[in-house]
Amino acid sequence: MNRLDAALNVPLDRRKLLAGAAAGIAAAPAIAQNSIDLGFPGGQSQFPLTSSFPGKGEMILQRTTPPLLETPMEVFDGDVFTPNDRFFVRWHWSGIPAAIDVDQFRLAVRGRVKQTLSIGLRELLAMPRVEIAAVNQCSGNSRGLFEPRVPGAQWGNGAMGNARWLGVRLRDVLDKAGLLTDAIAVRFTGLDTPVMPDAPHFKKTLTLDHARSDEVMIAFGMNGEQLPLVNGFPIRLVVPGWYSTYWVKMLSDIEVLSAPDDNFWMAKAYKIPATPHASVAPGAKDFPTVPIGPMVPRSFVTNLREGQRVAMAPTIAAGGIAMGGDSGVAKVELSTDGGKNWLPATLGRDHGRYSFRRWDARVPVAGPGKLTILARCTNDAGASQPLEPVWNPSGYMRAQVEALTIEVAA
Amino acid sequence: MSPLRSWAPLAVALAGIAVFMAGAGAAPPAVLRGNGFALKSTSIELPYDETGYPEGPGADLMNANCASCHSASMVLTQPKLSRAQWEGIVHKMRDTYRAPIADQDMPRIVDYLDHLR
Numbered sequence: 001m002n003r004l005d006a007a008l009n010v011p012l013d014r015r016k017l018l019a020g021a022a023a024g025i026a027a028a029p030a031i032a033q034n035s036i037d038l039g040f041p042g043g044q045s046q047f048p049l050t051s052s053f054p055g056k057g058e059m060i061l062q063r064t065t066p067p068l069l070e071t072p073m074e075v076f077d078g079d080v081f082t083p084n085d086r087f088f089v090r091w092h093w094s095g096i097p098a099a100i101d102v103d104q105f106r107l108a109v110r111g112r113v114k115q116t117l118s119i120g121l122r123e124l125l126a127m128p129r130v131e132i133a134a135v136n137q138c139s140g141n142s143r144g145l146f147e148p149r150v151p152g153a154q155w156g157n158g159a160m161g162n163a164r165w166l167g168v169r170l171r172d173v174l175d176k177a178g179l180l181t182d183a184i185a186v187r188f189t190g191l192d193t194p195v196m197p198d199a200p201h202f203k204k205t206l207t208l209d210h211a212r213s214d215e216v217m218i219a220f221g222m223n224g225e226q227l228p229l230v231n232g233f234p235i236r237l238v239v240p241g242w243y244s245t246y247w248v249k250m251l252s253d254i255e256v257l258s259a260p261d262d263n264f265w266m267a268k269a270y271k272i273p274a275t276p277h278a279s280v281a282p283g284a285k286d287f288p289t290v291p292i293g294p295m296v297p298r299s300f301v302t303n304l305r306e307g308q309r310v311a312m313a314p315t316i317a318a319g320g321i322a323m324g325g326d327s328g329v330a331k332v333e334l335s336t337d338g339g340k341n342w343l344p345a346t347l348g349r350d351h352g353r354y355s356f357r358r359w360d361a362r363v364p365v366a367g368p369g370k371l372t373i374l375a376r377c378t379n380d381a382g383a384s385q386p387l388e389p390v391w392n393p394s395g396y397m398r399a400q401v402e403a404l405t406i407e408v409a410a
Numbered sequence: 411m412s413p414l415r416s417w418a419p420l421a422v423a424l425a426g427i428a429v430f431m432a433g434a435g436a437a438p439p440a441v442l443r444g445n446g447f448a449l450k451s452t453s454i455e456l457p458y459d460e461t462g463y464p465e466g467p468g469a470d471l472m473n474a475n476c477a478s479c480h481s482a483s484m485v486l487t488q489p490k491l492s493r494a495q496w497e498g499i500v501h502k503m504r505d506t507y508r509a510p511i512a513d514q515d516m517p518r519i520v521d522y523l524d525h526l527r
Contacts, residue, residue, distance in 0.1 A: 040489070042489065042490070044487070044488070044489050044490070047487070050457075052457045053456070053457060054454035054455065054456070055454070061483070062483070062487065063480060063481050063483045063484050063487070064456075064457055064458065064459035064481040064483060065456070065458065065459055065480055065481045066480065067456065068484075093479075094478075094479055094480065096456065098453055098454055098455065098456065099451070099452065099453035099454075100451060100452050100453075101440060101451045102440050102441070102442045102449045102450065102451045103440045103442070103451070121442050121449050122442050122444060125442060125443070125444025125445055125447060125449070126444050126445065129445065144489075149489035149490070150489075151488055151489070151491055151495060151499060153484075153487075154487045154488065154489070166447065194479075194507070194508070195478050195479050196478075196479070196507065196508035196509070196510070198508050199506075199507050199508040200506070200507075220447065220449060221447060226448070226449050226450065226452075229452050229453075229454050230454070230456075233452055234449055234452075264506065268506075
């Protein structure tokens with residue numbers, strides 16, 4: 001028994017053994033039926049596909065333990081809501097509870113409160129409800145596309161998903177406990193634990209004002225169903241418009257603080273350059289940083305694949321999804337001349353400012369050969385995707401206009 | 411009250427116990443319901459990646475010091491990194507994430523990573 005098995009207290013013979021499951025190398029993993037090329041610059045771009053994770057359909061296998069599972073892009077060409085069984089998965093520590101008993105589960109509310117609480121799921125289900133459509137996107141989504149490349153999980157564009165989140169307002173839970181006057185921040189912890197006991201538990205913190213906003217919620221429903229365990233069953237924090245690092249899974253502890261949080265995951269990790277678009281010159285080291293926060297606009301062509309051959313026609317259908325970040329999608333525009341001229345796409349149904357929004361357009365085709373399509377989203381606050389690449393050493397917040405090149409047959 | 415009527419509820423109760431006993435080996439997971447939404451107790455078995463690190467000097471150290479917390483794929487999917495980058499990562503793994511790496515093994519682990527591919 002190795003340390004991991006000991007830590008998880010799971011006998012080895014009860015674990016599903018996956019011979020040859022190393023991702024990204026030639027060996028064919030036992031759990032991988034196919035592989036996919038994520039198109040990263042400079043190679044090291046091939047990843048296995050797997051359907052071996054509980055509650056999940058076919059996913060891109062980035063890492064088995066702790067799981068990193070990416071959604072293939074074609075999923076986003078379906079409904080604007082990402083099916084639960086294709087929704088991306090990301091855990092920091094491998095101590096993930098393998099079972100949750102809904103009768104036993106408790107959420108603690110403690111710290112600078114008038115009354116410490118231990119809330120059961122029955123009580124949460126009885127509270128007033130809110131539902132919100134919101135994109136959940138990893139801070140490092142698209143990291144593998146950074147050039148020069150940077151270390152970290154080598155995500156393509158699929159470390160994101162959109163769901164209808166059903167639950168209760170965080171504010172209502174905080175008000176049940178009652179806040180003391182010196183409360184300034186709220187820290188969240190889930191049931192996942194590090195293997196090494198003195199390693200830093202994963203904890204994230206929001207300011208009190210943010211925590212008490214209308215939108216931050218504790219969700220038990222995802223697209224009308226309970227959450228898959230690997231997406232945080234039974235409850236996770238939902239912070240609409242903000243990167244997924246704050247959306248603590250298997251939320252079990254809410255601690256109201258009277259001082260700024262200096263824990264590793266706020267003070268050292270998930271920091272971005274305090275520059276426009278969180279971008280610095282490749283190789284830059286000494287720059288001021290701030291904790292990552294709100295998301296920014298992005299858009300993706302989903303009906304065409306990189307390198308796809310299409311028949312010659314006066315126009316070609318291009319369609320996809322866009323997100324506004326922390327405000328709604330105002331417009332999506334396309335360019336086929338490198339960004340000199342832009343034509344507007346038609347926006348699909350509006351499911352709220354934090355949701356993906358479908359867009360469709362027809363782009364003109366000058367003639368046979370390569371055709372590069374750029375898609376640019378502008379949000380309701382006027383923020384737009386830059387044409388220049390975003391670069392920072394942690395590979396966070398890629399948001400530049402993405403280019404997709406197809407081949408028009410003669 | 412006729413004898414038949416007085417015994418009927420008991421018969422129904424006994425039948426219920428029999429059904430319960432028959433199903434006792436696989437008790438259904440607990441379900442909580444409230445306001446039209448149900449939450450059901452859930453258990454899973456996560457797949458386990460038994461693949462170690464590719465053979466080479468230091469592979470034994472990689473398997474002994476790194477596999478507890480993450481699959482080898484975390485390393486094998488990385489782009490080409492400089493020795494200085496690997497050095498920084500290994501120190502972070504030990505100093506922040508508490509990988510139990512002995513001092514004398516640090517350079518051999520960095521060597522292994524630097525020579526990947």
